[in-house]
Amino acid sequence: MEPRAVSNKSNGNGIGNHQHGEFDIITWFDDVSGNAGFVQRETLRQILLQNCDVEYLKKWFGDIKVQEMDACALESLFTSLVPLVSHADLDPYIQRIADGDTTPVLTKEPITTLSLSSGTTEGRQKYVPFTRHSSQTTLEIFRLAAAYRSRVFPIREGGRILELIYSSKQFKTKGGLTAGTATTHYYASEEFKIKQEKTKSFTCSPDEVISGGDYKQSNYCHLLLGLFFSDEVEFITSTFAYSLVQALIVFEDLWKDICDDIREGKLSSRINLPKMRKAVLEIISPKPCLASQIEGNCNKLQSVDWFGLIPKLWPNAKYVYSIMTGSMQPYLRKLRHYAADLPLVSADYGSTESWIGVNMDPFLPPENVTFAVIPTFSYFEFIPIYRQKDFSSAIDDFIEDEPVPLSQVKVGQEYEIVLTTFTGLYRYRLGDVVEVADFHKGTPKLNFVCRRKLILSINIDKNTEKDLQLVVEKGSQLLSKRGAELVDFTSHANMGSQPGHYIIYWEINGEVEETVLQECCSQMDASFVDHGYVVSRRTNSIGALELCIVKSGTFRKILDQFIGNGAALSQFKTPRCTQNQVLLRILNDWTIKRFHSTAYC
Incomplete structure (x- = not known):
């Protein structure tokens, strides 16, 4: 295929223009993937041509006429002149915009x-520019991902989707700009309205439920409407696995009320938002037979700890769809419990700053999924990184080389992703560590490894979120053997005591003997493989690991804390490590048992 055929399919913002069905968009993606190097240079050229006169770029380019340069020369010049940055470097510029600076x-x-x-x-949120391009790429990746899923899990025409999605409150910055979560902006966008209009017969919940602003009321209505249309539901989805699990945990407590509403065609008094209430009441009507059927199923499900809840209540659902990688992996065990044999399909790879890759292989379990980079969304660079072999220094957790373009990455190598976006981020270090697992034609397929940032470090120890996750998985295996389960967890590097030590907070479901919890604590301490941690423990430079068992509902309270600060349920991720004093106060106030490791005694 000639390169010009790729550019002819672009709408000028680096986004394909697809109006002719699901498989046309797959053909488009095959085309741009086959010419990924060329497409990336053209994507960068479009970004720079659009923005070459802005203050930030003029700082580096000066009077250079980028309009007169070809894409290859421009790529080379850009990467040699413009520095790699973190959010802290761009924050002063973004803050000026938030405060009302209207200059470019x-x-x-x-x-x-x-x-x-x-x-x-x-607990600190940062501003990221959101533009029409952000909504367009979201719609684009949803279409592409849906096309790949439909190849494996075809859905019935006229079927419905139970979408457990939630908007949060938006507010105005000092300069009058609208601020809120990226998901909230998308749900308010024209692109989302187009999606809903085109598929309005597929979505169980109306916009008034999605945008209600009270996630507890929205959640109740989502579940009510999802069950009202239970035989028509083709698949169940939410942004994160966390919010799916939370919704189903809530259902265990509310199912009787939901059944009463379905039986009588009414709506619980707990729903007091007028627009939401009116919209739901316009949809539902009495279905006594359905209510009795759901009641019978729930009574049986209770006796098996709600195993297989999803296929039992939504018998025609083909799969469950959500982001299930990274920090969402700890919720897979519970989600599989609810789903039984129903496939779990991992959603696509993105960040607040940009969408990155699509899951082309929805038949794979979430643990094995990879994401094919979409080369039109942003200009991508990759910093090769290597695990530190010499742990005598705590200066950095990785050794890194110079960034390489997308076309030069190698299978098996780990990289940190760098973004240059249409929304004003230039050579922006995302902080995500990925491994190149394979290629789709000329574009890499990435396996998410971890966040670059060290979340647990006291001395020369260096432990990432993935390290912590593996340790917790090993320790919690002892729970499942006793018929209990880990609901959620977080951690804290406590340097207020001497020597400093790690604290891991667990919320568990079920009764477990203290001797078992003591064993869990020591097992986790012994499971950290980081050489710096092991040496520090043996020399008592780091103290014994502490396991704190918190009361039931503690992590729900943490969720409420974030929601109260303006976060959306659809964007919430439990912090795996925190120094936030408000959260630590909740965790410590709600701790009911404490154990200290004997692993190194």
Whole structure:
């Protein structure tokens, strides 16, 4: 295929224009993947041509006429002149925009909307520019992913989707810009309205439920309507596996009320938002036979701890669809419990800053999924990184080389992703570590490894979120043998005591003897393989690991804390490590048992 055929399929923003069905978009993706190197250079050229006169780029380019340069020369010049940055480097520029600066600071097009990152690691949210391009790429990746899923899991025409999705409250910055989560902006966008209009017969919940702003009321209505249309539901989805699990845990408590509403065609008084209430009441009507059927199923499900809840209540559902990688992996055990043999399909790879890759292989289990990079969405660079072999220094957790373009990555190598976006981020270090697992034609397929940031470190120890996750998995295996389960967890590097030590907080479901919990604690301590941690423990430079068991509902309270600060349920991720004093106060106040490791005694 000639390269010009690729560019002819672009709408000028680096996004394909697909109006002719699911498989046309797959053909488009095959085309751009086969010419990924060329497409990437053209994507960068479009970004720079649109924004070459903005303040940030002029700082580096000066009077260079980028319009007169070809794509190859421009790529080389850009990567040699413009530095790699973190969010902290761009934050002063973004803050000026938030405060009302209307000059072209980062983009030529005015930025009128700012997204908030989840901020769940430390409770601090950061602003990220959100533009029409952000909504367009979201719609685009949804179409592409749906096309691949439909090849494996074809759905009936006229069937419905139970979408457990939620908007949060938006607010105005000092300069009058709308700020909120990226998901909230998308649900308010024209692109989402187009999607809903085209598939309105497929979605169980109306916009008034999605955008209600109270996730508890929205959740109840999602479940009610999902069951009202239970025989028509083709698949069940939410942004994160966490919100799916939370919704089903809530259902265990509310199913009788939901059945009463379905039987009588009414709506519980707990729903007091007028628009939401009116919209739901316009949809439902009395279905006494369905209510009795659901009641019978729930009574049976209770006796097996709700195993197979999803296929039992939604008998025609083909799969469950959500982001299930990275920090969502700990929820897979519970989700599989609810899903039984129903396939779990991992959703696509993205961030608040940009969408990155699509899951082309929806038949694979979430643990094995890879994501094919979409070369039109942003300009991607990859910093080769190597695990530190010499642990005598705590300066850095990785050794890195110079960034390489997408076309030069190698299978088996780990990289940190760098983004240059249409929304005003230039050579932006995303902080995600990925491994190149394979290629789809000329575009890499990535396996998400971990966040680059060290989340647990006291001395020369270096442990990432993935390290912690593996340790917790090993320790919690002892719970399942006793018929209990780990509901959620987080951690804290406590340097307020001497020597400093790790604290891991567990919320568990079920009764477990204290001797077993003590064994869990020591097992986790012994499972950290980081050489710096092992040496520090043996020399008592780091103290014994502490396991704190918290009361039931503690992590729900943490969720409420974040929701109260403006986060959306659809964007929430439990912080795997925190120094946030508000959260630590909740965790410590709700701790009911403490254990200290004897692994190194």
